[in-house]
Amino acid sequence: MAVQKVFIVGGGTMGRGIAQVCAQNGISVVLCDLEQKVLDEAKKQISWSAGKLIEKGKVRGQLDEVMGLIEFGTSLDKAADAEMIIEVVFENLEVKGKVLGQIGEVASKDALVASNTSAIPITDLAAFVPNPSRVLGLHFFNPVPMMAAVEVIKGKQTSQEALSLAREFVESMGKEPIMVMRDCPGFVINRINLPSSMEAMRVVEEGVASVEDIDKGVKLALGRRMGIFETGDIVGLDVTLGSLSAVYEETKDPRWHPPMILRRKVKAGQLGKKTGTGWYRYDNEGKRLGPADE
Numbered sequence: 001m002a003v004q005k006v007f008i009v010g011g012g013t014m015g016r017g018i019a020q021v022c023a024q025n026g027i028s029v030v031l032c033d034l035e036q037k038v039l040d041e042a043k044k045q046i047s048w049s050a051g052k053l054i055e056k057g058k059v060r061g062q063l064d065e066v067m068g069l070i071e072f073g074t075s076l077d078k079a080a081d082a083e084m085i086i087e088v089v090f091e092n093l094e095v096k097g098k099v100l101g102q103i104g105e106v107a108s109k110d111a112l113v114a115s116n117t118s119a120i121p122i123t124d125l126a127a128f129v130p131n132p133s134r135v136l137g138l139h140f141f142n143p144v145p146m147m148a149a150v151e152v153i154k155g156k157q158t159s160q161e162a163l164s165l166a167r168e169f170v171e172s173m174g175k176e177p178i179m180v181m182r183d184c185p186g187f188v189i190n191r192i193n194l195p196s197s198m199e200a201m202r203v204v205e206e207g208v209a210s211v212e213d214i215d216k217g218v219k220l221a222l223g224r225r226m227g228i229f230e231t232g233d234i235v236g237l238d239v240t241l242g243s244l245s246a247v248y249e250e251t252k253d254p255r256w257h258p259p260m261i262l263r264r265k266v267k268a269g270q271l272g273k274k275t276g277t278g279w280y281r282y283d284n285e286g287k288r289l290g291p292a293d294e
C-alpha cells in the first residue's frame with residue numbers, strides 16, 4: 001500500500017520542503033513544530049515555492065489544492081494515524097532521541113519512522129523507537145523542492161519491507177532514491193562532499209584564498225552550480241557544525257574535527273542566510289550583499 005498520510009516533526013528549512021513535496025504529489029501531510037511562528041513562516045515559504053513551480057508548469061494542479069493537503073500544528077497527537085513519520089528536528093542525538101521516544105508512544109506499530117539526519121547513524125536513532133525494524137533514514141537535500149535525490153538508509157535492524165516501502169515513497173514524490181545499504185556516519189553523499197567543504201574552510205582559515213574566490217573557482221573550474229560557501233549558507237552553519245560534531249564524536253577521526261572558523265561563526269550567531277550573516281551577508285529579502293568578516 002502506497003503511503004498516503006505523512007507526519008513531519010520539525011518545520012524548519014527541511015521539514016517544510018519535505019511537506020511541500022509530499023503535498024505536490026497528492027499526499028496528505030501534517031507539519032508539526034514547537035513554535036507557531038516557524039509554522040507561519042513555513043506556510044509562507046511553501047506557498048511561494050509551490051506557486052512558482054506551478055506557474056512554471058513544473059508542478060501540476062492548483063496552489064490551493066497543494067496547500068489544502070498540508071495541516072500545520074504544534075501537537076504530536078496526529079502522528080497516531082500516519083503511515084510515515086519523518087523526524088526533521090535539530091541535528092543533535094539527544095534532541096532527536098527525545099522526539100523519537102515521544103513519537104514511539106503515539107505512532108502505530110506499523111508506521112514507518114524515518115529520520116532526515118545528515119550524519120547520525122540510523123541504528124543509534126532506532127534505539128529510541130519500540131519497533132526498530134520500521135526505522136530508516138530518508139535524507140533529503142536542500143532545497144528539497146529543487147533537488148532530485150534522496151538517500152534511503154538501512155539501519156542495522158531495518159526490515160527489507162520497510163526499505164522497499166520507503167523507496168516507493170521516494171519515487172512517488174518524483175525523487176530518485178540513492179540506496180545506502182550499510183549504516184555509517186555521514187552516509188554517502190555528505191561523506192563524499194564534506195571533505196571538500198572541510199578543506200575549503202581550512203584554506204580560508206590559513207589565509208590562502210577568500211570565500212568569494214573559492215566559490216568562484218568551484219563554479220568556474222569545477223562546474224558546480226553553487227559555491228561551497230554559498231551552499232553552506234543555505235544549509236546553515238549550525239547544521240554543518242551539528243553534523244560534523246556528530247561524526248567526530250562517533251569516529252574521533254581528526255579529519256572531521258570541526259574547524260575553529262566554523263565554531264566561532266556559530267558562537268557569534270552567524271548561521272547563514274537564515275540569520276542574515278554566515279559566510280556572506282544578506283539583506284532582508286535574502287539578496288547577497290558581500291562576504292562576511294572572516
Ligand SMILES: CCCCCCCCCCCCCC(=O)CC(=O)SCCNC(=O)CCNC(=O)[C@H](O)C(C)(C)COP(=O)(O)OP(=O)(O)OC[C@H]1O[C@@H](n2cnc3c(N)ncnc32)[C@H](O)[C@@H]1OP(=O)(O)O
Binds near residue numbers: 146226244
Ligand atoms: C564520515 C563522514 C563524514 C560526513 C560528515 C557529514 C557532515 C555533513 C555536513 C552538512 C550537513 C547538511 C547538508 C546535508 O545534509 C545535505 C544537503 O542538503 S547539502 C546541500 C545540497 N544542495 C546543493 O548543493 C545545492 C546546489 N545548488 C543547486 O542545485 C542550484 O543552485 C539550485 C537548484 C539551488 C538553484 O538553481 P540555480 O539555477 O543555480 O539558481 P537560481 O537561484 O537562479 O534559481 C533558478 C530559479 O529557481 C527558483 N528557485 C530557487 N529555489 C527555489 C525553491 N526552493 N522553490 C521554487 N523555486 C526556486 C529561483 O527563484 C529561480 O527562479 P526564476 O523564476 O528564474 O527567478
Ligand SMILES: NC(=O)C1=CN([C@@H]2O[C@H](COP(=O)(O)OP(=O)(O)OC[C@H]3O[C@@H](n4cnc5c(N)ncnc54)[C@H](O)[C@@H]3O)[C@@H](O)[C@H]2O)C=CC1
Binds near residue numbers: 014116235
Ligand atoms: N539544512 C540543510 O540543508 C539540511 C539539513 N538536514 C537535516 O535535517 C534536520 C533539520 O535541519 P533543518 O531543517 O536545517 O533545521 P532547522 O533548525 O531549520 O529546523 C529544525 C526545526 O525543528 C524544530 N524542533 C526542534 N525540536 C522539536 C520538537 N521537539 N518538536 C517539534 N519541533 C521541534 C525547531 O523548532 C525547528 O523549527 C537536521 O537533522 C539536519 O541535519 C538534512 C539535509 C539538509
